[in-house]
Amino acid sequence: MVHPHEALFSERAANIKQSAVRDVFEISMQPGLVSLAGGNPYLQSLPLERLGAVAADIITNHGLQALQYGGGQGTLELRRQICEVMAAEGITDADPDNVVITAGSQSAQDIAAKVFCNPGDVILIEDPTYVGALNAFEAYQVDVQPVRVDEDGLVPAELLRRIEELRAAGKTVKMLYTIPNFSNPSGVTLAADRRPEIVRICREANILVLEDNPYGLLKFDGELQLPLRAGNPDDVLYLGSFSKIFAPGLRIGWALVPAHLKQRFYLASEAVTLCPPPFNQMLVSAYLRDFDWMAQVRTYRALYQDRCDAMLSALAEHMPAGVSWTTPAGGFFIWLTLPASVDTYPLLHQGIDAGVVFVPGAAFTSAPGPSNTLRLAFSSATPENIREGVRRLAPVLRAAVGR
Amino acid sequence: MVHPHEALFSERAANIKQSAVRDVFEISMQPGLVSLAGGNPYLQSLPLERLGAVAADIITNHGLQALQYGGGQGTLELRRQICEVMAAEGITDADPDNVVITAGSQSAQDIAAKVFCNPGDVILIEDPTYVGALNAFEAYQVDVQPVRVDEDGLVPAELLRRIEELRAAGKTVKMLYTIPNFSNPSGVTLAADRRPEIVRICREANILVLEDNPYGLLKFDGELQLPLRAGNPDDVLYLGSFSKIFAPGLRIGWALVPAHLKQRFYLASEAVTLCPPPFNQMLVSAYLRDFDWMAQVRTYRALYQDRCDAMLSALAEHMPAGVSWTTPAGGFFIWLTLPASVDTYPLLHQGIDAGVVFVPGAAFTSAPGPSNTLRLAFSSATPENIREGVRRLAPVLRAAVGR
Numbered sequence: 001m002v003h004p005h006e007a008l009f010s011e012r013a014a015n016i017k018q019s020a021v022r023d024v025f026e027i028s029m030q031p032g033l034v035s036l037a038g039g040n041p042y043l044q045s046l047p048l049e050r051l052g053a054v055a056a057d058i059i060t061n062h063g064l065q066a067l068q069y070g071g072g073q074g075t076l077e078l079r080r081q082i083c084e085v086m087a088a089e090g091i092t093d094a095d096p097d098n099v100v101i102t103a104g105s106q107s108a109q110d111i112a113a114k115v116f117c118n119p120g121d122v123i124l125i126e127d128p129t130y131v132g133a134l135n136a137f138e139a140y141q142v143d144v145q146p147v148r149v150d151e152d153g154l155v156p157a158e159l160l161r162r163i164e165e166l167r168a169a170g171k172t173v174k175m176l177y178t179i180p181n182f183s184n185p186s187g188v189t190l191a192a193d194r195r196p197e198i199v200r201i202c203r204e205a206n207i208l209v210l211e212d213n214p215y216g217l218l219k220f221d222g223e224l225q226l227p228l229r230a231g232n233p234d235d236v237l238y239l240g241s242f243s244k245i246f247a248p249g250l251r252i253g254w255a256l257v258p259a260h261l262k263q264r265f266y267l268a269s270e271a272v273t274l275c276p277p278p279f280n281q282m283l284v285s286a287y288l289r290d291f292d293w294m295a296q297v298r299t300y301r302a303l304y305q306d307r308c309d310a311m312l313s314a315l316a317e318h319m320p321a322g323v324s325w326t327t328p329a330g331g332f333f334i335w336l337t338l339p340a341s342v343d344t345y346p347l348l349h350q351g352i353d354a355g356v357v358f359v360p361g362a363a364f365t366s367a368p369g370p371s372n373t374l375r376l377a378f379s380s381a382t383p384e385n386i387r388e389g390v391r392r393l394a395p396v397l398r399a400a401v402g403r
Numbered sequence: 404m405v406h407p408h409e410a411l412f413s414e415r416a417a418n419i420k421q422s423a424v425r426d427v428f429e430i431s432m433q434p435g436l437v438s439l440a441g442g443n444p445y446l447q448s449l450p451l452e453r454l455g456a457v458a459a460d461i462i463t464n465h466g467l468q469a470l471q472y473g474g475g476q477g478t479l480e481l482r483r484q485i486c487e488v489m490a491a492e493g494i495t496d497a498d499p500d501n502v503v504i505t506a507g508s509q510s511a512q513d514i515a516a517k518v519f520c521n522p523g524d525v526i527l528i529e530d531p532t533y534v535g536a537l538n539a540f541e542a543y544q545v546d547v548q549p550v551r552v553d554e555d556g557l558v559p560a561e562l563l564r565r566i567e568e569l570r571a572a573g574k575t576v577k578m579l580y581t582i583p584n585f586s587n588p589s590g591v592t593l594a595a596d597r598r599p600e601i602v603r604i605c606r607e608a609n610i611l612v613l614e615d616n617p618y619g620l621l622k623f624d625g626e627l628q629l630p631l632r633a634g635n636p637d638d639v640l641y642l643g644s645f646s647k648i649f650a651p652g653l654r655i656g657w658a659l660v661p662a663h664l665k666q667r668f669y670l671a672s673e674a675v676t677l678c679p680p681p682f683n684q685m686l687v688s689a690y691l692r693d694f695d696w697m698a699q700v701r702t703y704r705a706l707y708q709d710r711c712d713a714m715l716s717a718l719a720e721h722m723p724a725g726v727s728w729t730t731p732a733g734g735f736f737i738w739l740t741l742p743a744s745v746d747t748y749p750l751l752h753q754g755i756d757a758g759v760v761f762v763p764g765a766a767f768t769s770a771p772g773p774s775n776t777l778r779l780a781f782s783s784a785t786p787e788n789i790r791e792g793v794r795r796l797a798p799v800l801r802a803a804v805g806r
Contacts, residue, residue, distance in 0.1 A: 003637070003663040004609045008577050013518045016671045043467050052463030060455030064446050067454075067650035103506055103676045110675045114542070115416045135674040139517070174411050206407045234406070247470035251680040260406040268419045271538040272513045272675070273506045277654040280680060 012119070015138045024348065028357040034389035036311075037357040039184060039332045040380040041244055045299050047291065054286045058279060070278035072270030074101025074254070078281045081288045082254050086240060088294065089216045090226045091256070093233060098257050100266045101276045105212060105239040105253035109136040111268045112175065112210055112237060112255075117142045122166055122173040123210075126154060128335070128364035128373065130184045130212065133177055143171065144366040151326070153190030154178060156197040163205050175208045181225055182215045182331025185364045185375035189329050192225055199228050203235045208261075214241040214253075217297050219330035220305035234258050237265075242284055244332070245297055250280040304332065310383035311376060314390035320398040332379035335361075342400045343370035350399075356392040415522070418541045427751065431760040437792035439714075440760045442587060442735045443783040444647055448702050450694065457689045461682060473681035475673030477504025477657070481684045484691045485657050489643060491697065492619045493629045494659070496636060501660050503669045504679045508615060508642040508656035512539040514671045515578065515613055515640060515658075520545045525569055525576040526613075529557060531738070531767035531776065533587045533615065536580055546574065547769040554729070556593030557581060559600040566608050578611045584628055585618045585734025588767045588778035592732050595628055602631050606638045611664075617644040617656075620700050622733035623708035637661045640668075645687055647735070648700055653683040707735065713786035714779060717793035723801040735782035738764075745803045746773035753802075759795040 028035035058066050073079070079096035086094045102108040109132070117123065119141035125133070127146030137144050145166060148158040159176070166173050176198070180190035190198070202209050211228045219225070229236040241253040257265045287293060311334055315325055319336075326335045338344065344360040351358060361373025378386055431438035461469050476482070482499035489497045505511040512535070520526065522544035528536070530549030540547050548569060551561040562579070569576050579601070583593035593601070605612050614631045622628070632639040644656040660668045690696060714737055718728055722739075729738045741747065747763040754761060764776025781789055 005611060005637075005661070005664060007609065008519050008611055009667065010517070010519055010521050010524070012521075013667050013671070016518065016667055016674060018666075018670060038472075040471055043470055046466065046470065048466035048470075049463045051466065052459035052461070055462050056455035056459035058455070059458050060452045063449065063451035063454065065652075067446055067449065067451075067652040068443055069441075069646075069651045103680075106677045107675055114413065115419065116411050116413055118413050118415075121413070132674075132677060139671060139674050206410065208408060208411055234408075243472075248472045249468075249470040249681040251676060251678070258408070261408060263421075264412065264416050264419055267421060268416070268542060271419060271535075271542045272510055273654060274509045274535060275654070277506075277680065277683060278652040280683070 012139060012141050015141055024357060024359050027352060033352065033355055033357050034381060034385050034392060035357045036376040036378070036381060036386070036389045037359050038380060039377045041248060041300070042303060042380055043247065045303060046247065046296070051283070051287070054290065055283055058282050058286065062282065066279040066282050068278065070275040070281070072275050073266050074099070074276050075278065075281050075285065078285045081285055082240065085288070086256060089213065089240070090224055090230045091238065094256050098259055098262050100255045100257060100262070100269050101281060102253050102255055102269055103251045103273060103276060104243060104248070105214060105241040105255070106132050106136065107269070107272070108239050108253060108255040109133050109212070111265060111272070113137045113140040113142055115264055115268050116174050116208065122171045124159070124162060124173060124176040125366065126178060126183060127367065128185050128361060129177065130179060131363050133212065134366060137177070146366065149186070149188060151188060153180060153188050153194060154198055156194055156201060159198060160201050163201070163207065173205065173207050175210045176202055177210045177212065178228070179212045180228060181213055182218065182328050182333070184331070185333050185359070186335040187326040187328030187331060187333045189225065195226065195228050199232050199235050209236040210239065211236050212239045214244045215331035217245050218301055218304060220301055220308070229256065234260065237261065245300065246284065246287060246293070250284060252276065252280050252284050304379060307378040307381070307383055307386055308334070310386045311378045311390060314387045318390055318394035320394070320401050322401040323397055332377050334376045334378065336374050336376065338372045338397065339401055340372050342372045344372060344374045345370065347396055347400055350396045351393060354392045354396050356389045358393065415542060415544050418544050427760060427762050430755060436755065436758055436760050437784060437788050437795060438760045439779040439781070439784060439789070439792045440762050441783060442780045444651060444703070445706060445783055446650060448706060449650065449699070454686070454690070457693065458686055461685050461689065465685065469682040469685050471681065473678040473684070475678050476669050477502070477679050478681065478684050478688065481688045484688055485643065488691070489659065492616065492643070493627055493633045494641065497659050498662070501662050501665050503658045503660060503665070503672050504684060505656050505658055505672055506654045506676060506679060507646060507651070508617060508644040508658070509535050509539065510672070510675070511642050511656060511658040512536045512615070514668060514675070516540045516543040516545055518667055518671050519577050519611065525574045527562070527565060527576060527579040528769065529581060529586065530770065531588050531764060532580065533582060534766050536615065537769055540580070549769065552589070552591060554591060556583060556591050556597060557601055559597055559604060562601060563604050566604070566610065576608065576610055578613045579605055580613045580615065581631070582615045583631060584616055585621065585731050585736070587618070587734070588736050588762070589738040590729040590731030590734060590736045591738070592628065598629065598631050602635050602638050612639040613642065614639050615642045617647045618734035620648050621704055621707060623704055623711070632659065637663065640664065648703065649687065649690060649696070653687060655679065655683050655687050707733070707782060710781040710784070710786055710789055711737070713789045714781045714793060717790045721793055721797035723797070723804050725804040726800055735780050737779045737781065739777050739779065741775045741800065742804055743775050745775045747775060747777045748773060750799055750803055753799045754796060757795045757799050759792045761796065
């Protein structure tokens with residue numbers, strides 16, 4: 001029997017749905033399985049005992065600030081430090097006054113959709129893209145529309161074509177959401193020469209770029225890629241995160257908001273949570289101030305490169321013909337593509353029977369129907385486990401490709 | 404010149420506005436002022452050094468859990484403990500599976516509006532009510548409609564009348580938002596005999612009760628009032644918070660959601676923040692497990708009663724004729740009413756010149772125009788400062804009443 005309260009749900013409630021990823025993560029906790037599913041950072045390399053001592057100091061000696069309400073935009077100290085982190089990421093003109101600290105960059109995605117999108121408005125996305133952003137956008141009845149991506153990321157001519165096509169169909173295009181560096185889930189990086197072109201296309205079309213860059217500092221080697229935001233303060237709303245370079249469990253991310261949009265973005269953020277947790281901000285501040293956080297970033301780079309190499313060489317050794325994959329320059333993920341006839345969702349259960357878990361590609365797209373892709377994370381398993389996981393996965397994929 | 408991005412704002416963005424309260428809080432930081440503005444709990448009585456040691460233990464010995472991503476609903480341990488806290492509040496049938504841990508109960512108010520309200524839908528409120536809830540609701544273009552309150556809280560006959568009146572006008576009424584115990588800002592408590600009647604009226608009208616009870620345990624003495632949720636599991640979405648009985652800076656609150664509504668509420672919460680911060684949850688869990696948290700609640704009760712008494716006796720001594728005020732049985736706030744001709748907003752600046760800060764009543768209502776009311780908080784100032792603050796306030800109000 002349907003409860004009469006069913007009539008109380010908002011129209012947008014129908015768009016709030018179970019993430020396919022969540023099921024997979026719960027499964028991946030089962031003992032004996034090799035999980036290549038979750039994009040968890042490898043926290044074992046953090047100096048936990050020293051961090052514990054810092055936490056004790058914050059609460060013991062600054063507890064009246066750490067445990068009390070704080071300002072809605074976040075502490076000035078952390079907003080200043082975030083500008084230094086962004087300088088390391090390639091953004092050198094950020095003003096702490098335009099930084100809004102949020103509950104992870106996830107919360108900033110929610111606020112961006114809230115502040116900018118009416119039901120039916122379009123946000124352009126890469127396909128595949130981050131499932132959390134899809135969930136945040138769709139909860140506001142946003143019409144999420146893909147732009148074609150190749151091995152160098154978003155294709156500018158395709159972006160232009162899609163904008164024109166959607167406008168011709170009477171759609172209002174508000175934002176482009178992009179993860180330019182080592183994208184979750186594809187591992188793809190947007191080519192340097194495409195970046196100014198994409199910003200220019202969006203500027204001329206009066207579309208705001210929502211640039212999500214949680215992995216930018218985790219490039220395995222060589223010069224970092226300049227963010228789209230670098231040199232474009234008015235055109236790009238930039239999202240950063242401490243989840244990948246420090247600790248996701250503190251839920252501290254940020255938005256660097258164009259000055260002319262900041263006030264409303266900040267007020268919307270304040271209306272959701274009053275303030276980001278002061279203790280969590282103070283712990284991040286202490287980490288940035290008193291620890292060699294860039295050395296930790298270098299440790300992570302070497303660690304994840306090693307794991308990525310282990311996965312790439314295991315894939316080369318074990319994968320059957322017909323399976324291709326991306327070669328990321330950083331980040332956490334490799335993206336596999338199988339022949340078009342294969343649906344990877346049923347393979348998940350065969351993989352579990354074989355002792356390995358991945359995320360089927362259907363989770364990362366707004367398109368309905370089956371997907372012939374899947375995501376493997378190399379961030380949280382050891383190289384040995386990664387090799388074992390790929391070894392277990394190979395016969396499952398071989399059988400699927402052979403059918 | 405208007406930036407072309409102005410065209411990108413959503414219709415709801417116009418409803419996201421500066422809270423009048425925020426200005427006042429910033430002013431109240433000025434040295435030399437007695438602040439009776441902010442409803443901050445008095446954290447000096449917390450065992451900070453022992454809490455610091457617990458925080459160190461959590462990060463040092465359980466850091467891989469505390470600093471990693473967690474489940475979207477919150478840890479099972481804390482959800483079980485929250486059921487024990489609710490049992491102390493008078494709700495004995497709560498199931499941890501129906502508890503969703505949120506970033507303060509503020510975030511739960513945001514989610515409730517998101518999941519239940521289309522633009523133009525009505526949420527009934529007490530007038531005056533909590534400014535943060537007004538901000539959260541109005542950001543979703545909710546039509547916030549007051550129900551008359553007397554010294555015993557919501558008037559059931561008025562509730563019924565307003566529902567009928569709004570429905571006759573073609574409105575869709577979705578929820579009643581109420582703070583039944585020692586309301587912020589009025590300090591008023593809903594009479595026990597009205598509680599079942601209000602739930603019954605809402606049930607029969609198919610309106611969900613959103614019960615916000617952050618102060619319930621802070622009744623100065625005598626038996627606690629039974630929450631509206633007690634014995635009414637299907638009719639009431641109950642919001643709880645650790646901000647007043649432990650520490651607001653951790654931003655940990657919760658919603659106890661009717662079983663038939665839980666899944667969508669939980670998914671909407673997950674889409675905003677992925678998960679509540681595991682470290683913060685573990686610290687609250689340790690506090691509930693290893694500390695005598697009810698003894699701390701009793702300490703708070705005595706402390707706030709003492710401060711409330713100081714404020715009441717100072718008001719009786721200094722206030723001019725024509726000013727009346729509530730006598731709270733718990734919580735943080737006393738509500739003053741001046742003659743109808745007085746607008747308290749300009750008095751704020753006269754108060755500051757006299758060395759005392761309060762919050763003008765206009766902040767706590769959805770009605771436009773001036774207000775002859777103001778809120779005084781007795782939670783964060785010492786009894787001595789409270790007496791001094793009221794002494795400074797008296798001539799300002801006397802002059803206003805005399806005009």
